[in-house]
Amino acid sequence: MPRRGVAALAAYIAAIVAANWLTSRFGQVHLPGMALEVTAGTYAAGAALLLRDAVQDTCGGRWVFAGIAGGALLTAFTSxxxxxxxxxxxxxxETLDTAVYTPLREHGWARAALVSGCVGALVDTLVFLSIAGxxxxxxxxxxxxxxKAGWVTVLPVVVVLAIRQVGRAVPRHSLGA
Structure with missing residues (x-):
């Protein structure tokens, strides 16, 4: 497995565990300035949805489920x-996320990450909240x-696209290349 894959898998597992630990420790919290609530681990769970795509890209799909197993095992100890x-x-x-991400990935990372992240966020939210009480x-x-979908999926994708666009617009010789 490439080093990037190991890093992506470790970050994915850490995000799963962090999401659960934060939620176990702090429960639901109010979003500042909004009449909305989130579980305290929402942003970490959203990061896990985006990191799943990195694991699939660097390691392959089966490692996504190995990451879930690792996250589940550590969560059993921490939360x-x-x-x-x-x-x-x-x-x-992640099963639905993968089913969406894999075919869309052929048409570019951004589209695949946006759509699969939104699908994953919806399913994760409804299932987790229901089972966790x-x-x-x-x-x-x-x-x-x-x-999950807004701040942790859409915002990073927009930032990556903006950075790519700036990189294309700046002549290579002005970058010292």
Whole structure:
């Protein structure tokens, strides 16, 4: 496995564990300045959805599920009350995410990451909140989707696209190349 793959897999597992630990420790929190709620691990869970794509690209699809297994095992030690909810939610979300990401990846990373991240965020949110015993309210689901799909999927993709665009617009000789 390439070093980038090892790093992506480690980051993916860490994001899963962080999401569960934060949620176990702090529960639901209010988004500042909004009438929305999120579980405290929402941003880490959203990062896991994006990192899943990096794991698939660098290691292959089977390593995504190895990462979920690793995250589930560590979550069982750090946040046992959320281990089942997290594992079921990640397996379902990542299965759908992979089914969307893989065919779209041929047409570019950004489209694949955006669409699969939004699908993964929706499934992960509904399944996790239901199994973990959090209420399925408009404020809770809406906050989760803004956190996972908006801030952690859309924003990084837009930043990457902007950086790529700037890189194309600047002549190579002005970069010292």
């Amino acid at each position: 046992p009350s959320l281990a089942v909810a997290s594992t079921v939610a990640f397996v379902l979300a 959090f209420p399925l309210t408009a404020a809770g689901v809406g906050g989760q989707l803004i956190g």
